Amino acid sequence: MDNLSDTLKKLKITAADRTDDSLEGCLDCLLQALTQNNMETSEKIQGSGILQVFASLLIPQSSCTAKVANVIAEIAKNEFMRIPCVDAGLISPLVQLLNSKDQEVLLQTGRALGNICYDSHEGRSAVDQAGGAQIVVDHLRSLCSKTDPASEKLLTVFCGMLMNYSNENDLHSLEFPCVCDLKNLEPLKFKYSLQAQLINMGVIPTLVKLLGIHCQNAALTEMCLVAFGNLAELESSKEQFASTNIAEELVKLFKKQIEHDKREMVFEVLAPLAENDAIKLQLVESGLVECLLEIVQQKVDSDKEEDIAELKTASDLMVLLLLGDESMQKLFEGGKGNVFQRVLSWIPSNNHQLQLAGALAIANFARNDGNCIHMVDNGIVEKLMDLLDRHVEDGNVTVQHAALSALRNLAIPVVNKAKMLSAGVTEAVLKFLKSEMPPVQFKLLGTLRMLIDAQAEAAEQLGKNVKLVERLVEWCEAKDHAGVMGESNRLLSALIRHSKSKDVIKTIVQSGGIKHLVTMATSEHVIMQNEALVALALIAALELGTAEKDLESAQLVQILHRLLADERSAPEIKYNSMVLICALMGSESLHKKVQDLAFLDVVSKLRSHENKSVAQQASLTEQRLAVES
Numbered sequence: 001m002d003n004l005s006d007t008l009k010k011l012k013i014t015a016a017d018r019t020d021d022s023l024e025g026c027l028d029c030l031l032q033a034l035t036q037n038n039m040e041t042s043e044k045i046q047g048s049g050i051l052q053v054f055a056s057l058l059i060p061q062s063s064c065t066a067k068v069a070n071v072i073a074e075i076a077k078n079e080f081m082r083i084p085c086v087d088a089g090l091i092s093p094l095v096q097l098l099n100s101k102d103q104e105v106l107l108q109t110g111r112a113l114g115n116i117c118y119d120s121h122e123g124r125s126a127v128d129q130a131g132g133a134q135i136v137v138d139h140l141r142s143l144c145s146k147t148d149p150a151s152e153k154l155l156t157v158f159c160g161m162l163m164n165y166s167n168e169n170d171l172h173s174l175e176f177p178c179v180c181d182l183k184n185l186e187p188l189k190f191k192y193s194l195q196a197q198l199i200n201m202g203v204i205p206t207l208v209k210l211l212g213i214h215c216q217n218a219a220l221t222e223m224c225l226v227a228f229g230n231l232a233e234l235e236s237s238k239e240q241f242a243s244t245n246i247a248e249e250l251v252k253l254f255k256k257q258i259e260h261d262k263r264e265m266v267f268e269v270l271a272p273l274a275e276n277d278a279i280k281l282q283l284v285e286s287g288l289v290e291c292l293l294e295i296v297q298q299k300v301d302s303d304k305e306e307d308i309a310e311l312k313t314a315s316d317l318m319v320l321l322l323l324g325d326e327s328m329q330k331l332f333e334g335g336k337g338n339v340f341q342r343v344l345s346w347i348p349s350n351n352h353q354l355q356l357a358g359a360l361a362i363a364n365f366a367r368n369d370g371n372c373i374h375m376v377d378n379g380i381v382e383k384l385m386d387l388l389d390r391h392v393e394d395g396n397v398t399v400q401h402a403a404l405s406a407l408r409n410l411a412i413p414v415v416n417k418a419k420m421l422s423a424g425v426t427e428a429v430l431k432f433l434k435s436e437m438p439p440v441q442f443k444l445l446g447t448l449r450m451l452i453d454a455q456a457e458a459a460e461q462l463g464k465n466v467k468l469v470e471r472l473v474e475w476c477e478a479k480d481h482a483g484v485m486g487e488s489n490r491l492l493s494a495l496i497r498h499s500k501s502k503d504v505i506k507t508i509v510q511s512g513g514i515k516h517l518v519t520m521a522t523s524e525h526v527i528m529q530n531e532a533l534v535a536l537a538l539i540a541a542l543e544l545g546t547a548e549k550d551l552e553s554a555q556l557v558q559i560l561h562r563l564l565a566d567e568r569s570a571p572e573i574k575y576n577s578m579v580l581i582c583a584l585m586g587s588e589s590l591h592k593k594v595q596d597l598a599f600l601d602v603v604s605k606l607r608s609h610e611n612k613s614v615a616q617q618a619s620l621t622e623q624r625l626a627v628e629s
Contacts (some may be wrong), residue, residue, distance in 0.1 A: 004033050008048040015053045023057070027067040028364035034074040042075040051088035058093035060100055069097065076115035076123075085116050086126045095130040098139070098192070107157055114161035122357035124165055124194060133194070136162055137201045144210050152217055155210065159223035162203065165194050166230040182583035184597055195234050201228075204237060208244040212453045215253055229267045238276040238461075246273065254291055260306045267313050274317060280324035284331060292318045293342050300351055308353075320342070322364035332365055334373040340365065347383045352396050355387060359402035366409035375418045381407070385428045404429065406445035411450035421451060421458050425600055433471050438481040445475070445487035448495050454500055463495035463504030469511045476516035487512065489520040491527060493535040505543040514539070514550035526570045529563075533576035540583035548587040557584065557593035564602045571611040578603065578614075578621040585628050600625050 007029045014022040033041040045051065052493065057068045072090060085091070089113075097109040102505045113132060116123040127133065136158050143151050143158075153533055189327030228246075231237045248274075250266060255262045269566045270288070273279045281287075293315045299311040322328045331339040343365075362380060366372045375381075388403050407429070425447070432444050452459040462468055475488035492513050495504050517539075520532035536556065539547050563569050563577045581599060584590040603625060606618035 003395070004029070004044055007033075007050075008045065012048075012053055013052060013228075015057055019024070019031075024067065024448060027064060027071060030071050031067065031074065034071065038074060039078055042078045042081050045071075045075055045243065046081060046084055051084055051090065055089045058090070058097060060102075065100075066102065066104040066108045069094065069105065069112045073111035073115050076118070076177070078574055079119065080120070082120040082123050086122050087457045087549060088122075091116065091123075091126040091132070092130050092621045095127065095132040095135065098132060098135040103154065104341060106139070107154055110154070110157035110161050114157065114164050117165075127165060128194060128197070133162070133165055133198060134201055136165075136437055137198070137203050137206065140203070140210065141206050142204055145213060147213065148403055152214060152220060155214065156217070156220045156223055158529050159207070159210070159220060159227060162198065163227045163230065166198050166227060178563060194410060195231050196236060199231060199234060199237050199240060202240075204231060204240040204246075204543075205244050206250060208241075215249070215256070221253065222265060225265045225269055232272040238273070238279065241273055242276060242278040242282070244484065246354070247286045247288070249277060251283065251286040251288045251291065254288070260310060260505050260568075264313070265312065267317065270317060271313075271320070274320045277324040277326065280321050280327040281330065283325045284321055287338055289321065290303050291319065293339070293343055296346075296354070300349070300354065311351075312353050313348075315353055319357050319360045319364060321558050325367070328364055328367065329371075332371055335371070335378060344380070344383070347387050352399060356396070356402050359384065359387065359399060360408050363402065363406040363409050366406060369413040372410050372413045372416055376419055377409055377593070381410065381420055381423050381425060384410075385423070385425065386475050388428050388431070390429050397440060400432060400437075401443055404432070404440065404447050408443060408447040408619045411447060414454065417451055417453065417455050417458075421455060426458065427461065430465075430468065433468060438478070438484050441475060441478075442481070442483045442487055445472075445484065445491050445513065449487065449491045452494055452498050454498060454561060456501075459495050459498035460501045460504055463499050464507055466507060466511065470494075471505050473511045473513045473516065476513070486525075486528065489516055489523075490531060493517060493520065493531040496535040497531065500538060500542070504540050505539050506546055507541070509547050509550060512550075514547055515554040517610070518551065518554035518556045518559060521556075521563070524575065529570075529573050530576060533573065533580055537576065537580045537583050540580060540586070544590075545588050548590055551584070551587075552589055552593065554614040557581075557597060558592060561597045561599060561602065563580055564599070564606065571609070571614050574606060574609070574614050575611075575617050577608075578617045582621055582624050585624065591628065594625070 005027050011023070011026040011030070014026060030045070032040070048184055052070060052486060058065060062068075072085060072094070076085055094109050094116075095114055096115075097105055100106055100109070113127055117127055139158050140155065140162070143155050146152075146155075207224050207227055211221065214220045214224075214277045232241065250270060254263065254266045254270075271281070274283060294339065295314040296311060296318075299307040299314075302308065302311075322331065331337055333340065343358055343361040347362070348355040349355055349358070361561060362375065362384065366375060373587050384403050388400065391400050391403075407420070407425060410416055411425070424488055429444055429447050429451075430442055435441055435444070448462065469492075471496055472492050473486045474491065479486070492508060496508065496517075508517075517532050517535055521529055521536065523529050524530070536551075539551075560577045560581055563573055569577075581594060581603075584594065603618050603621050607622065609615045609618060
């Protein structure tokens, strides 16, 4: 260390004299000391005030410039040295050196800037202000096609620098020449300005081209992948990626990977890219699905932690690819495709992850009537019911949720409803009525609502099921779970609307469901308001005597007055509110409430409503109110 102190003093003097030979000796000594103990040497350098001197030594004409940049690259491996490097004014002269023609100067300068950017907002910001990114992007563009070792080395360093520069969430930053341990880094808040800047510079097509040409270079490939991962998080990048052959290159690269870690790196890029529908289709056409199916086959029986993780990643990505309409239809192939058949075989599997992925895949295939009808006709409902049966007692919640999602989607086409009801889907679904998991409750409700749509007999049977109706009333109060609360209300209404049954209405009244239907009429969603009003009109027409006390205590008349007086109410809401008012006149107590609120004034104004149906109903309602007053 005494020797180092002498070197630093000497360096200050020789820097002023610009004696290259003496300077070179001092720099060699510093580099040697950094090799032996980087942290302690860096602390000594910081304490000596020599950093400001380095700024004056970073000149293109000097033969020592590359060594000065090398020293900076080494000290910037330490987190505590990055801001001091920025404060010492090193960024601007380093960025100027990016214009050098000297290969070694470019190499060491790239390393220095890359390490200063690593996990350092100040470093990235300074490089941004100095215009360093554009120069590096230009270098990548001009060097991209060169495959000699020196050019590839330079490409690797520049790629790594951009990787650290673009990595504003600091998950994948790199200290040259070693990749940092990703597992020990906590993700920070995303800020996308620098990534967006690189995208606007057109870096994506260059990196994709680079990946294709240099796919044999492991270090360079890894840099590209991490840079892709950083950029792919940005939605604006997807369009640029979609205009390249990224899908083909990634699939080609994926097929070559044997090690789990390497495949994981490719997966980390594929997942965000596969969120884009155009890229989904490109990945399918490039053969990614076949690779994923192969991984599933290889790993399904393994109990190794990394194999289980890879099986999950592969099957999850498979499901993601099916979210695109075109990619999904291409893989469905009229229900005869190899991929569809393989996915089908996952459902009876004993592996929970494959059961989950299989059910989710079916739910994704069931996104148009043609596919749904084909699947129901070919026995998929029975497979899903068998799967649900395996998960009734202490079952896997995610599998329950996925299987119910698939059944809900399959129940949408009119021709499927009766078939699914005959197959016993209602009974299979009702087994989960005791579930305390909101996602399962939500899908259960949605499935039942789809099944009884225009199915009077099924709606009546369910509507007389006291346990179901009591559970619905309970869930109508699940304020912590808006989805469950909304679906419960909608199913209550649907039971009345599709059954038109007095017995169903009596069951709902006895279970305390009326107040929830009245509240539903005030929903912010017009469709829910309307469903509630139609159900309430049927109650008033069929069982007004049974329901009048509950309707009165829920303040239905006051709510109808508000809906009619509110200019924002949709025409169908005004129309059905007036139909309901007329129906309520058969109850003495409710009739009195209508008279007390001066409905005539509100209704008479609606006779001139722009919607003809509303205007006609207003005239009829006005007449009825006048006669009954």
